[in-house]
Amino acid sequence: MALVNPTQPQAVTTADKVFEQIQHAIVEGHIPAGSKISEPGLAKQFEISRSTLREALNRLEKCHLVERKANVGSRVVDCSIEGLLEIYVVREALEGMACRQAAENMSEQEIAELKSVLAQHAKSQDLKDGVSYYQEEGDLDFHYKVIVGSHNQQLINILCGQLYHLVRMYRIQFGMNSPRATRAFDEHLHIVEAIADRDGELAEILMRRHIAASRKNIEKKIALQSAHSSTEDN
Amino acid sequence: MALVNPTQPQAVTTADKVFEQIQHAIVEGHIPAGSKISEPGLAKQFEISRSTLREALNRLEKCHLVERKANVGSRVVDCSIEGLLEIYVVREALEGMACRQAAENMSEQEIAELKSVLAQHAKSQDLKDGVSYYQEEGDLDFHYKVIVGSHNQQLINILCGQLYHLVRMYRIQFGMNSPRATRAFDEHLHIVEAIADRDGELAEILMRRHIAASRKNIEKKIALQSAHSSTEDN
DNA sequence: CTTAAATAAATTGTCGACAATATTAATGGC
DNA sequence: GCCATTAATATTGTCGACAATTTATTTAAG
Numbered sequence: 001m002a003l004v005n006p007t008q009p010q011a012v013t014t015a016d017k018v019f020e021q022i023q024h025a026i027v028e029g030h031i032p033a034g035s036k037i038s039e040p041g042l043a044k045q046f047e048i049s050r051s052t053l054r055e056a057l058n059r060l061e062k063c064h065l066v067e068r069k070a071n072v073g074s075r076v077v078d079c080s081i082e083g084l085l086e087i088y089v090v091r092e093a094l095e096g097m098a099c100r101q102a103a104e105n106m107s108e109q110e111i112a113e114l115k116s117v118l119a120q121h122a123k124s125q126d127l128k129d130g131v132s133y134y135q136e137e138g139d140l141d142f143h144y145k146v147i148v149g150s151h152n153q154q155l156i157n158i159l160c161g162q163l164y165h166l167v168r169m170y171r172i173q174f175g176m177n178s179p180r181a182t183r184a185f186d187e188h189l190h191i192v193e194a195i196a197d198r199d200g201e202l203a204e205i206l207m208r209r210h211i212a213a214s215r216k217n218i219e220k221k222i223a224l225q226s227a228h229s230s231t232e233d234n
Numbered sequence: 235m236a237l238v239n240p241t242q243p244q245a246v247t248t249a250d251k252v253f254e255q256i257q258h259a260i261v262e263g264h265i266p267a268g269s270k271i272s273e274p275g276l277a278k279q280f281e282i283s284r285s286t287l288r289e290a291l292n293r294l295e296k297c298h299l300v301e302r303k304a305n306v307g308s309r310v311v312d313c314s315i316e317g318l319l320e321i322y323v324v325r326e327a328l329e330g331m332a333c334r335q336a337a338e339n340m341s342e343q344e345i346a347e348l349k350s351v352l353a354q355h356a357k358s359q360d361l362k363d364g365v366s367y368y369q370e371e372g373d374l375d376f377h378y379k380v381i382v383g384s385h386n387q388q389l390i391n392i393l394c395g396q397l398y399h400l401v402r403m404y405r406i407q408f409g410m411n412s413p414r415a416t417r418a419f420d421e422h423l424h425i426v427e428a429i430a431d432r433d434g435e436l437a438e439i440l441m442r443r444h445i446a447a448s449r450k451n452i453e454k455k456i457a458l459q460s461a462h463s464s465t466e467d468n
Numbered sequence: 469c470t471t472a473a474a475t476a477a478a479t480t481g482t483c484g485a486c487a488a489t490a491t492t493a494a495t496g497g498c
Numbered sequence: 499g500c501c502a503t504t505a506a507t508a509t510t511g512t513c514g515a516c517a518a519t520t521t522a523t524t525t526a527a528g
Contacts, residue, residue: 040479049513050513051514058289070480090389093331154317154324285483305489
């Protein structure tokens with residue numbers, strides 16, 4: 001069930017396993033965003049040495065979940081609204097290009113698989129009109145398959161290896177149970193069509209608009225929230 | 235003179251310094267691409283412990299200059315033609331978006347600085363019609379300033395922190411003394427115009443075409459090379 | 469009482485050694 | 499003579515300890 005990352009092969013070493021555990025804890029918010037990380041503390045908590053923990057921290061740094069300053073220490077990244085919007089901008093550019101390349105490079109079998117993913121979403125569509133969690137997973141799954149379909153190792157690395165978990169972190173911590181579920185699904189359909197037609201240019205445009213729409217949706221939401229809180233302040 | 239990376243602050247720790255030295259050695263080809271890295275060997279060579287070396291290797295991994303496999307070891311990345319083209323695709327997407335954001339977000343002063351950089355290039359333009367090395371540096375410098383001008387931390391991180399040295403590595407190892415010097419300069423001029431006009435859409439298109447042109451130029455070169463070598467094979 | 473300097477505590481960076489795994493060399497069977 | 503298995507070697511992963519630096523506390527001065 002868990003999305004296996006092609007860029008990060010099976011965890012074998014203990015540092016790998018601890019990395020995954022901490023990663024999960026950060027993404028889910030069990031280790032709060034922006035908090036300082038105590039190397040001796042975490043090492044003791046996981047019953048490993050500091051060297052091993054530092055190895056894990058290095059990998060967390062690679063996917064931008066923690067930041068380190070020399071002689072000072074590590075902190076979990078801060079979840080700011082600006083940061084979230086920045087990531088969406090990057091995604092718009094990269095996933096747009098990935099989608100273009102997917103249209104050019106995906107095999108017929110991959111396209112068939114992508115279609116079947118959407119078909120599955122469609123089936124469970126009606127019964128989950130309120131429950132959007134699965135749709136969240138489904139959305140990620142769709143995007144994931146398109147990215148891998150680009151067959152561009154650099155794109156896959158950056159999007160799946162580095163940004164993927166950061167995006168999940170933001171989604172969870174900002175509590176985004178996307179109200180765009182059905183519209184997003186329709187957009188997915190159109191994107192797949194463009195890919196199946198091998199129309200890279202259109203595929204890129206559609207994916208970019210799809211992500212830009214998400215971003216604008218968030219911006220609107222934020223604007224409402226701040227407007228609401230400012231009336232509360234009065 | 236040396237381009238200071240805003241994402242990687244001054245090296246203070248010995249691991250940082252060793253990292254920079256190895257980075258330089260890899261980019262310049264003193265440590266050959268694709269070669270295996272012996273931890274005990276390199277550690278002895280730099281007169282540091284393995285722990286410190288591994289710390290440096292982790293940073294090299296972050297900017298995609300070395301790859302590590304569990305229980306096997308580290309290798310310098312391979313410089314394949316496919317890899318080079320993949321990077322150009324990523325750059326086209328990211329720098330295009332960076333350019334759009336630069337048009338929206340750069341301060342007037344930053345734009346003035348960007349213009350002055352080009353003016354300097356123009357002055358030395360006539361005397362370096364054969365010598366393209368400076369143009370190389372100048373090209374990087376221009377792109378660098380645009381990226382930073384996007385004011386998007388994520389974009390800056392990925393492009394300046396991760397891809398920058400990889401691009402340099404490819405340029406040096408494939409011996410690219412861009413024969414597009416004067417045309418590239420003209421394209422830079424048009425890009426700056428678009429930025430100064432705050433026309434993000436045009437700025438993105440121009441930057442994408444600028445990078446795509448470089449990519450196609452390389453593709454053409456490669457095609458010629460392989461055609462040449464195949465005739466040699468006969 | 470507030471501020472500055474000095475001291476103490478804690479944290480990070482670096483080191484060398486040992487354990488686990490992978491690679492190479494040697495041995496034996498066919 | 500060639501392939502599989504086993505032994506030997508080398509390399510990577512992990513550990514605990516010490517050095518260097520930062521942070522917190524205490525002390526002293528104004």
